[in-house]
Amino acid sequence: MHYVNNTELSSHEETHRQFNGGRCAIKLGIDVHQDFYVVVEQVGGSNPKPPQRFQKEAFLHWAARLKQKSGAQVHGVYEACGFGFSLQRKLSALSINCYVVCPQKLDEQNKRVKTDGLDAKALCLKLDRFVQGNRDALAIVRVPSEEEEQARAIHRQREQLVKARKQLEAQGRSLMVNHGLEPVQNWWKPRTFAALQVSDWMKELLQNSQSILLGLQEKIAALTVQLQSAAAPNQPRGLGKMTSVIIDREIGDWNRFSNRRQIASYTGLCPGEYSSGNTRLQSCVTKHGNPRLRAALVELAWRLIRFQPNYHPVHKWRQILAKGALTTGAARKKAIVAVARQLAVDLWRIKTGRLKAEQLGLTI
Numbered sequence: 001m002h003y004v005n006n007t008e009l010s011s012h013e014e015t016h017r018q019f020n021g022g023r024c025a026i027k028l029g030i031d032v033h034q035d036f037y038v039v040v041e042q043v044g045g046s047n048p049k050p051p052q053r054f055q056k057e058a059f060l061h062w063a064a065r066l067k068q069k070s071g072a073q074v075h076g077v078y079e080a081c082g083f084g085f086s087l088q089r090k091l092s093a094l095s096i097n098c099y100v101v102c103p104q105k106l107d108e109q110n111k112r113v114k115t116d117g118l119d120a121k122a123l124c125l126k127l128d129r130f131v132q133g134n135r136d137a138l139a140i141v142r143v144p145s146e147e148e149e150q151a152r153a154i155h156r157q158r159e160q161l162v163k164a165r166k167q168l169e170a171q172g173r174s175l176m177v178n179h180g181l182e183p184v185q186n187w188w189k190p191r192t193f194a195a196l197q198v199s200d201w202m203k204e205l206l207q208n209s210q211s212i213l214l215g216l217q218e219k220i221a222a223l224t225v226q227l228q229s230a231a232a233p234n235q236p237r238g239l240g241k242m243t244s245v246i247i248d249r250e251i252g253d254w255n256r257f258s259n260r261r262q263i264a265s266y267t268g269l270c271p272g273e274y275s276s277g278n279t280r281l282q283s284c285v286t287k288h289g290n291p292r293l294r295a296a297l298v299e300l301a302w303r304l305i306r307f308q309p310n311y312h313p314v315h316k317w318r319q320i321l322a323k324g325a326l327t328t329g330a331a332r333k334k335a336i337v338a339v340a341r342q343l344a345v346d347l348w349r350i351k352t353g354r355l356k357a358e359q360l361g362l363t364i
Contacts, residue, residue, distance in 0.1 A: 024043050024044025024045070024046075024072060025044065025072055025073045025074070025075060025131055026041065026042070026043055026044075026066065026070060026072055026073070026074045026075070027041070027042040027075050027076075027077075027124050027127045027128050027131060028040070028041055028042075028063070028074065028075065028076040028077070028096075028124065028127075029042075029048070029076075029077060029078075029119075029120040029121060029122070029123035029124025029125070029126075029127060030076055030077065030078040030087070030120060030123065031078070031079075031116045031117075031119045031120040031123070032078045032079070032081055032083055032087060033116070034083065035055070035056070036053055036054060036055055036056070037053070037054050037056065037059045037087075038051050038052070038053050038054075038116035038117055038119075038120045039051065039052050039053075039054060039059065039120060040052075040117065040120040040121045040123075040124045041066075041124070042124050042125075042127075042128055045128075048121050048124050048125070050117075051116065051117030051120050051121065053116075060090055060091075060094070063076075063091060063094060063096060064094050067094055067095060067096060073097065074095075074096045074097070075096070075097045075098075075099070075127055075130075075131055076091050076096055076097070076098040076099070076127075077098070077099045077100075077101060077123050077124075077126070077127040077130075077138065078098075078100060078101070078123065079100070079101055079102070079103045079104070079123070080100050080101065080102060080103060080141045081103070084149075085100060085143045085144070085149075088100050088143050089143075089146075099127070099130075099138055099140050100140065100141045100143055101123075101126075101138045101139050101140055101141060102139040102141055104139065106118070106119050106122035106123065107122075108122070126138055142252075142256065144252050145252075148249070148252045148253075151249045152249040152250060152252075154223060154226065154227060154249075155223070155227055155242075155245065155246050155249060156292070157223065158220060158223040158224065158227070159292070161216050161219055161220050161223070162220060164216060165213055165216045165217065165220065168188075168209050168212060168213050168216075169186070169187070169188060169213065171209065172187050172188060172206050172209055173185075173187065175202065175205065175206065176198065176202075179202065181198060184196065187206065188206070188209065188210045188213040188214065190214075193206070193207075193210055224242065227241070227242055227245045227246075228241040228242055228245070230245050231244050231245050232244065234364050235364070236308065236357050236362040236363065236364055237307045237308065237362075237363050237364060238300075238303045238304050238306065238307025238308050239300065239303075239304075240300070240303065243296055243299065243300050243303075246292070246293075246296045247293060247296050247297070247300075247347065248351075250290055250292050250293040250296070251266075251293065254347075254348055254351040254352050255352055257348055260345040260348065260349075263344055263345055263348045264341050264344060264345055265286075265288060265289065266288075266289040266290060266293070266344075267289050267290070267293055267294050267297060267340070267341060267344045268285060268286055268287040268288040268289035268290070268291070268294050269285050269294060269297070269337050269340055269341040269344070270285060270286055270288070270341065271283065271284070271285060271286070272284060272285065272286045285337060293344075294340075297340040297341075297343055297344055298336060298337070298340045300340070300343065301336050301339040301340040301343055302336060304339070304343070305318075305321050305322075305339075308361070308362055308363065310361045310363070311360065311361045311362055312342075312360065312361050313338065313339040313342040313343065314339060315361070317335040317336075317338060317339055320332060320335040321335050321336060321339070346360050346362075
């Protein structure tokens with residue numbers, strides 16, 4: 001007789017339960033969609049069950065019953081996506097430990113087969129290893145509070161409105177170029193638009209976009225005032241009210257970082273590395289963290305070169321970053337990234353009370 005030992009999905013939890021008489025933890029791998037969820041359940045160290053498809057409300061009702069009926073710890077995991085963190089908050093309200101992880105390639109065996117059920121199963125298996133104590137099995141994303149989400153939504157909407165304004169403005173200039181005319185910057189502003197030397201039919205088309213652009217500009221100005229009014233007083237010179245608010249709200253809680261390496265890694269401004277044997281190669285920045293925070297820090301670093309010449313990183317890289325310096329563009333990029341990375345660390349030290357701005361060479 002031939003026996004097949006399926007050890008692919010085994011864990012030590014089932015053995016512990018048999019000898020200790022405890023309840024098995026339940027793991028749920030969830031593949032999230034807009035209208036439904038695909039869920040794979042694993043009880044203890046047994047094989048995962050076949051995937052199930054739930055509507056949103058039906059899944060929450062099923063999860064609540066599962067928690068109440070089993071009396072065991074229930075863990076869930078899903079990938080961060082455009083649907084936010086509402087599912088994590090709802091499951092947490094049911095006393096279910098729910099984790100949100102970075103999007104990743106779940107086809108580890110490179111079979112080139114992707115389905116919702118396979119994705120949910122792969123997440124469930126990673127969660128099983130995580131529950132067993134392997135903390136590197138999941139790349140967990142910090143879930144912001146609802147207040148933090150609402151605060152950062154303001155400057156993110158302003159960013160989207162600015163992008164929409166630039167697109168519409170570019171479409172108007174493109175229309176002029178397509179018909180052999182010189183493009184006019186800020187053509188949509190009332191005084192410039194009144195002086196446009198274009199045909200009537202083109203001006204009528206441009207007028208359709210002008211009204212939208214004027215409305216966008218009005219909304220952008222209102223959001224700008226709202227954000228600047230939220231800035232803390234006595235900011236270091238050159239920091240800027242808008243930039244300081246954006247950085248603070250993208251970070252959320254400065255105290256969640258334990259050391260300077262964590263904050264530097266979160267910015268994504270650390271060099272990548274590919275080392276093997278005796279070879280050590282450092283490449284461009286990892287871009288691992290928050291892209292909006294990274295852009296704000298680089299913009300602020302360029303501004304501090306002018307307004308904070310005594311700031312230590314600026315003084316260190318002055319010969320490369322000074323106006324008119326005989327250096328390559330690549331060298332200037334590396335230098336400004338180094339300044340931005342150190343700036344993030346120094347802002348963390350200031351916000352957490354470790355140092356004062358004056359101690360770092362920042363004047364107010």
